[in-house]
Amino acid sequence: MSLLRDNGPLSRAQLADRVEVPRPRLLAELDRMVAAGRVLEAGPAASRGGRRSTLVRLAPGLRFAAVDLGASSIDIEITDGGLDPVASCSEVADIRSGPVAVLDRVSELLGGMRERGHYTRLDAIGIGLPGPVSFREGVPVSPPIMAGWNRYPVRDTLARAHDCPVVVDNDVNVMALGEQHSGVARTVEHLLFVKIGSGIGSGVQHHGHIYRGAAGAAGDIGHIQVESDGPVCSCGNFGCLEAYFGGTALARDATAAARDGRSPALADRLAERGALTAVDVGECAAGGDSTCVTLIRDGGHRVGQVLATLVSFMNPSMIVIGGGLSGLGYVLLSEIRSVVYKRSLPLATGNLPIVMSELGPRAGVVGAALLASELAYGGGVWPHPS
Amino acid sequence: MSLLRDNGPLSRAQLADRVEVPRPRLLAELDRMVAAGRVLEAGPAASRGGRRSTLVRLAPGLRFAAVDLGASSIDIEITDGGLDPVASCSEVADIRSGPVAVLDRVSELLGGMRERGHYTRLDAIGIGLPGPVSFREGVPVSPPIMAGWNRYPVRDTLARAHDCPVVVDNDVNVMALGEQHSGVARTVEHLLFVKIGSGIGSGVQHHGHIYRGAAGAAGDIGHIQVESDGPVCSCGNFGCLEAYFGGTALARDATAAARDGRSPALADRLAERGALTAVDVGECAAGGDSTCVTLIRDGGHRVGQVLATLVSFMNPSMIVIGGGLSGLGYVLLSEIRSVVYKRSLPLATGNLPIVMSELGPRAGVVGAALLASELAYGGGVWPHPS
The missing domain is CATH 3.30.420.40 (ATPase, nucleotide binding domain)
Known part of the structure; x- marks a missing residue:
């Protein structure tokens, strides 16, 4: 699915060329994802000789929420499965007002975007926080500028509120990830x-x-x-x-x-x-x-x-x-x-x-959307989850 | 072979439990190494129920040369396949006398150790240099204290002189490796x-x-x-x-x-x-x-x-x-x-x-021997050879 995210529609044969799993397992996995509604068949692919392969692409209804919390701001982007933005909103917010107030506000903003039709359900949420984070536990750890946030269960709170998997990381890590995935640092x-x-x-x-x-x-x-x-x-x-x-x-x-x-x-x-x-x-x-x-x-x-x-x-x-x-x-x-x-x-x-x-103020939300998609697609951004 | 190096003799069954290659491939590989004289059969293993497995161990004649070049010293250790020292020598030497003089002296010292019967042939040489090294090319790169060494083909020179594979790295990298493999930093x-x-x-x-x-x-x-x-x-x-x-x-x-x-x-x-x-x-x-x-x-x-x-x-x-x-x-x-x-x-x-x-002055040679053994055994010390 990461390949479909980064390349757009591909034929089953092209996918088989690019992944290292045996072809029968790949095809079975694709059938499973088609059945689950996450991948769509999109008509026949151009012929490469032999039996014609089917184009597959990500389901258009896939939605990720990318949340970038700054010391004094909330930035949110809703993206489709290919990480293209569907909707966004930003507002001033003081991180020191504490996790309950800030995460409630994030959930309200997300709820508003759902009401406006930008998504019906979220496949995953990625969120960056302005302080050190225990990635494994999904909680901030001794964050110097985030009074009241220490070890607050950010991941579990958002996961319960929105009924989807959530990934939490430090905001600068998230920006770096965004810049490397789709900014100036691609290679x-x-x-x-x-x-x-x-x-x-x-x-x-x-x-x-x-x-x-x-x-x-x-x-x-x-x-x-x-x-x-x-x-x-x-x-x-x-x-x-x-x-x-x-x-x-x-x-x-x-x-x-x-x-x-x-x-x-x-x-x-x-x-x-x-x-x-x-x-x-x-x-x-x-x-x-x-x-x-x-x-x-x-x-x-x-x-x-x-x-x-x-x-x-x-x-x-x-x-x-x-x-x-x-x-x-x-x-x-x-x-x-x-x-x-x-x-x-x-x-x-x-x-x-x-x-x-290159991404400027969008680096954070791009990285957060990428983390969310890796969580949903089972990709390999974190080989060493320490 | 790295497992045999770090654990001593193991049965074929124990090896099969610890490596992630399919059992038939492992056994074929072991047979190949026995035939090449690098691994020996060492009698029957303790029974685990069922057919009795054979103990295998590293051939006692395996030899690595570990060379630690400092700004003002040459330290050499000959080890067996399990990295236990067989012989060592140290002497004062000025790195600034240039690569030809220093590497000739290293080869002389190695030759002397061969004449004294510490080895008949080397399976690999690991060498640490006191400056930046292009690991891939096996040459020092712009080393500030090593006049005349810039891009000198250290790896190829030693490989030709001793007819074995050679790995070159920065001396501190090598010490860190030694300390992590068998010193205070093991875990x-x-x-x-x-x-x-x-x-x-x-x-x-x-x-x-x-x-x-x-x-x-x-x-x-x-x-x-x-x-x-x-x-x-x-x-x-x-x-x-x-x-x-x-x-x-x-x-x-x-x-x-x-x-x-x-x-x-x-x-x-x-x-x-x-x-x-x-x-x-x-x-x-x-x-x-x-x-x-x-x-x-x-x-x-x-x-x-x-x-x-x-x-x-x-x-x-x-x-x-x-x-x-x-x-x-x-x-x-x-x-x-x-x-x-x-x-x-x-x-x-x-x-x-x-x-x-914990290894003190031996950290460099321990790390160099480890690098040599990984080169000979095809181990995984360097996943990213940059």
Whole structure:
């Protein structure tokens, strides 16, 4: 079914060529899926000589729900069996309002999409959470920014509410998966995906498989120390990457620059709106405000310092930058590039592209839909379910 | 054959229980190996009811050569088919004298061991080199401390000289493999092995498989920057880990401490021997010299800083410290532990042991012998030969 998802309709003969199960078993399995209504016969295939094979395709009624929970947002996409979007919705939501409130709201939004006819039943749900996740158990584990979520049974709650299988993973892992399945990293062996949003995280993929580490905490780079005598971080340590950069740090620094007169453009916006975000910094930088350009450069420099270390250690095939702050564009990207290419080992950077996400804000839902489909189709995204 | 290597003699029935190939194919394969003289029949096995099975074991004449090339040493071990050592030799050698001189000397040493009757022919050679290696091609790639070795055909040279298959890998990867096969990391899923010798490197294993990265450079942590305004490093950058610690840096700092009067104990030794090494620092520290204790603590602190970053990123199941400077013992280890446990994410350190290598100086040859045996037996150490 993964083959039909990624290739569209295929003949039984083409399928038999591409999978490694014996032909009789494949055909029996296909008959079973046709009987279950998940695969449809779609007329005769072009002849290859000999008896004509039948085209099969995924049933048009297959539906997956992809849910991307951010620190301050809910994004949902309903897709068909081939992962093409059928409907989507997004709204602001505070993850700190707790699992009951947030998951109730997710279920309400899904219910609304069902009422509007976008699905009648879901075949699976994939959901990404902004914190470490025990993939095996489907629960968040000691998530630093998700008060009240620790070990909350996210998977089982959604599975009961929607009567379908559910898969839960860390949001950055999910974005990395999306980018590798249908974004810029399609042919990449060892991917390092870096999300720069309110906070900063990363997702690692080896040969198309998410690497989760011993406790599901792999990739959590936001609290790596970049200066031992740096500013205090929300985690209680000093000089963490997130204390220097990310949406929260940038809003703080922008507000300071507005107040102390370094940036007239930011001061105008602060007076007008009462608060500043990373978007304001990006727009003022694009408008030529030198303080804003410097803020972005300084942040990119800090991210580059950490990535230079990780590149020497991991020797990835590609780095993809995603998340909300990737909207800051080429000023950010060029600073990251210059630090990594200067600081990492030449052998590790020789063939290393550092690029922006192709899927942008959709990376999370694309990855979540992929995880949902793998769960439903029994695919191989996770060989090592640790 | 890997099963016979790791378990000793087994009956055909026991083998059939433990491998996933159909029984007739296994038995035919065993017959083929008996005919080739690699496996011997060793009498009847204990009855399990029904027809009595035959015990088989590895032929006693199987021989592997394990070669561990360091920056300043050659260590060789000849093992039998079960990887038990048959003979070994070690000598000082400068890797910078180039591949022709060093590999000729390796071949001479091997020849001497053959003449002394330790083997008649080799079934395979495994060799670890102190630099990045293209595993697929069996050549070193841009090795920073191995002048003249870049892309030298190490594998093919040794294979021609000894008429057997040869496998070449990075020395730290090889040590990590040894430690996971027969050292302290036997049951570990995600291993981070850190070698602190003249320089500092690391080897990563996931599920028993070496992780090499896109260009074979993974684990090369010696030139990660720990202070942006730190001392200049041999690589030309500033503040690299190796500019602070490792055998070379420690000898430099010890000499300075002897000369400027901070350490009378080191001054005495310098006057007596003309030069100082890490061993002197360790011995003086054990003798109560506070400057030497401080030198070790400071070095451990720098290593800990880098490992704290890598732990947050990789979330390993265990860290093993090996290499010559692990002889500095618990002063070094306790400093590394305190920094990592304080600086990394709690979720990533909750169940993280940080321990000394169990194999010590033998880790390299044990790993090299294992690689050689996997090559000869067709085992599965490398599913992804990148």
